[in-house]
Amino acid sequence: MNQCGFAISEYQSRTKRAQRAMADHGISAILLTTAPEFAYFSGYQTRFWESPSRPWFMIIPASGKPVAVIPSIGHELMAQTWVDDIRTWVSPDLNDDGISLLCETLREFAPSGRIAIPSGHESHLRMPLNDYHRMIASIGADRFGDDANITRSLRMVKSDAEIAKIKTACDIAGRAFARVPEIAHRGRSHDMVCREFQRLCLAEGADCVPYLASGLGPSGYSDVISLPSARELSDGDILMLDTGVTWDGYFADFDRNYSVGKPDPKTSDAFSRLQDAVDAGLATARIGATCADVFHAMVKVTGGGKAAQAGRFGHGLGLQLTEWPSLIAAENLPLVDGMVLTLEPSIETTQGRILVHEENIVIRETGAEMLSPRAPANMVVI
Amino acid sequence: MNQCGFAISEYQSRTKRAQRAMADHGISAILLTTAPEFAYFSGYQTRFWESPSRPWFMIIPASGKPVAVIPSIGHELMAQTWVDDIRTWVSPDLNDDGISLLCETLREFAPSGRIAIPSGHESHLRMPLNDYHRMIASIGADRFGDDANITRSLRMVKSDAEIAKIKTACDIAGRAFARVPEIAHRGRSHDMVCREFQRLCLAEGADCVPYLASGLGPSGYSDVISLPSARELSDGDILMLDTGVTWDGYFADFDRNYSVGKPDPKTSDAFSRLQDAVDAGLATARIGATCADVFHAMVKVTGGGKAAQAGRFGHGLGLQLTEWPSLIAAENLPLVDGMVLTLEPSIETTQGRILVHEENIVIRETGAEMLSPRAPANMVVI
Known part of the structure; x- marks a missing residue:
């Protein structure tokens, strides 16, 4: 019972x-x-x-x-x-x-x-x-x-007990992401990396892995919802893993980017700006600010371009991978205590290629608190 | 393209x-x-x-x-x-x-x-x-x-190319099931077994594991759609793992039963009858026979009881874990070449406890062919 x-x-x-x-x-x-x-x-x-x-x-x-x-x-x-x-x-x-x-x-x-x-x-x-x-x-x-x-x-508004479950799921995904260098390296196929990453999520305590998308390509990827192919990781590639793992029914949903070898300066710079966008989102995501405010704070840093194709810069999460609301210009809903959101800005690195970064947060009286472990300032090199 | x-x-x-x-x-x-x-x-x-x-x-x-x-x-x-x-x-x-x-x-x-x-x-x-x-x-x-x-x-009717993909998925699940004794043993928690089983499926080549249900209990289990708990496997338990793994978009869907220690004679006998029911289903599942014919062939061996609660003794599969048709008394649809089905009879072992066994087959000109590797005649003891 x-x-x-x-x-x-x-x-x-x-x-x-x-x-x-x-x-x-x-x-x-x-x-x-x-x-x-x-x-x-x-x-x-x-x-x-x-x-x-x-x-x-x-x-x-x-x-x-x-x-x-x-x-x-x-x-x-x-x-x-x-x-x-x-x-x-x-x-x-x-x-x-x-x-x-x-x-x-x-x-x-x-x-x-x-x-x-x-x-x-x-x-x-x-x-x-x-x-x-x-x-x-x-x-x-x-x-x-x-x-x-x-x-x-x-x-849309989570109880403390729900937030605790989402936090557990985020911790699990965070530990799995930290171990990606163990399973992703030059010469390994993209689909094998995705299989092994799901195994890491389970090893770290996920009940299941309902969602995984992965991008791979030089200086970024062209879309963020694809399945992996048999293509091998090679120098200059950026590998993105975006997972939705569950623990006791509740989701974590965030991604991490890895550079195969040292990233070129342009890509590295884009990644830094993407982190700045997350920081801007974090600073803005306070009780009373609207979803649109948080969106605009991030898009001001990243600019538009192909990245706008995704349609939004974050969303709610909980019992589902994505829930209400969306971080879009048209959403004037004010944030309230207990909302769990993803901040998910994207940025164009070069013609037709993007980077996406995602973190999970909860809105509290004192501002946004991280649920996912904030990614390192520079892309992890594998 | x-x-x-x-x-x-x-x-x-x-x-x-x-x-x-x-x-x-x-x-x-x-x-x-x-x-x-x-x-x-x-x-x-x-x-x-x-x-x-x-x-x-x-x-x-x-x-x-x-x-x-x-x-x-x-x-x-x-x-x-x-x-x-x-x-x-x-x-x-x-x-x-x-x-x-x-x-x-x-x-x-x-x-x-x-x-x-x-x-x-x-x-x-x-x-x-x-x-x-x-x-x-x-x-x-x-x-x-x-x-x-x-x-x-x-x-409902699969092409040879689709059947080949389902066969690949079945082979993957079959190899994972064969390795269950590596990860399931007395004293290990049920939820840990389920995590480790999903890891086996991925290690054996599954793209993902969209479905897993698992039963655990003395002389059988009381339902077949539950998530695992933290309860530890102990002597006399029957462990059932029912998985839906995908490969290139197509599902395998079958289960296996394992006995923790030697099963008692009543449970062992029920398992044998369950295998006989599958054999009866296999023999009946020929072009022109109806879904009802296959259902009746199996239920004649297993009898009714609590097992009837599941509502059917098998179904189609392919792009989804379960597809049309259902093996039920009311379904008079005749089988045709290229249908992929599960045979999934269940049987009551003792008051309120059941065993379910499931195999995947394809209907061919010459009769039913196995897609899943037919389970051993006796329950694997772990």
Whole structure:
């Protein structure tokens, strides 16, 4: 009864805050369908979400505990959480994969009023579209609406217990990055380096490594979301490893750059400016400053160019690799105590090549605190 | 121009087959939003799907190549595939995250007729629900419909090149499982075993380890989707590791059971019956037999009980850990040459405890062929 390593009071508090916001918005129930939402409100954690075969439903009623409407395969695990109203069906069911049971439960817990579904940016509905249409036809399409971003807003501000988990994940990734010189060197293939890096993350205590992107090229790389190839590391290359590791359900998300041999002065200078940009972001990321303020502080140092293609200079993180908000010019949301963010400026080194640097921070009363171990001022030479 | 290790002819063939089926169903264009769909039609592969922040769109027009409508951060990578019509916007955009561009592109490629979205079981729409409603309101809700399961049906039957990749992934997992006695022993914690097992998978050549579930307990385990705890392996425990590893985008998905010390006769007998069930499934899994036939052949050996809670005795696999079809009593789909399936019977050993065994096979003219290395007849003792 202590799933995810949180006390039950953590889930009670999350649920109550959601219910207060629901009351403010005239919402009778929220319908949830995705892994991070399940984890947030119930502590239900499994890697079984990797299988798309079965839909999973959770209802946050106007009062009381969350209610699970799930495939029978998940009953045992859900029963270990604080949720005690667990309704199951044997899934997959080709004719009715939980939809009748879901509608019946919705009618019971929200006989009238608005049934809200997270519908804003970064959300999606993890159920077949045909079943969604069947559900709203059965209950009445006019009964459904968005959740006024209640779940997103709640998740955006982390509790101390959540921050401690993210810090643990950051420490793990930091130790793995520190050991990269053991596994990356001239002549080794890029894909082998990526395999070995994931092994380092696990050796240092990661539960799993859901994300790894890696760039490799002379004076930088041309994109930041690629998989590695069989190309061998050679002199003058910059190797970038950007990982998302999890510990007890929470992510770290930061990268490190390594120079194969001494970097040329232009690349080295760009890296220094990138560090200055992070420092500028750190200094600006205080309670009351907006996401846009932090973005502008960084972009003032790095300039624009191809680097702008990434679309942003950082984001929230927690139960997911990336969460609300984005550090972009258009985001006027003010920072508050307990927000966990990445600072992720990028800079162009030479035509079409960039460097990206990323750190993880938490907003506190006294300013931004590092969660990731701040990278050394100069690129590590391997 | 050879993304995913396939020749371009593979993508041409997939797209043409989709377009023939679209013509049969009166579909003008298919709209795709998820990672496996992108990989299937374009070869676009990245782990960046882990980030929920940006939507990605691909349109299969009535003729010609797929068209990508994607965030600018993906342009570089998409340009390496055979897709050459790539339209981008700078995402995240708080006001219009690609929806205007998407609607404009849909109007261009499907000025009339039905725009199809995969909507059946196992599918979901990876875009915010608000944006979905905005899109259908802009184009006209009556223009949208499901895709008659065209993408699911195409993906269900694998080409030789796909089967070769799945075989490679199976070989990797097989070598990792063979080395489990190196990392699992009495006194070691369950979570440490799971970390070390993932390291073995990577050492043996996996690109990544998207899935791992593990059961542990005396005479079996009570569920098959749990994460490990800090509990130590002790005499009489059965350890089950069920992994999904990928190689070049394709999954292996099978498990192995290990006995900590000699298993008791009842557990040992249950394991033997489980192997008999796999053999019965193997013998039945021939062209023309139905999924239900294979299911019944296995359940006849194992019996019902708690094991039925899993809901099925196997499934398809490929670009995803689990794919269509399911081995269940209600599925009358006949097997065809090139289907890749798991056989995954489970059996109750004692009240509330089960064993699950899983193998991966491909349906061929001459019958089922093993893709995973068939497990030894008796449980490996560690």
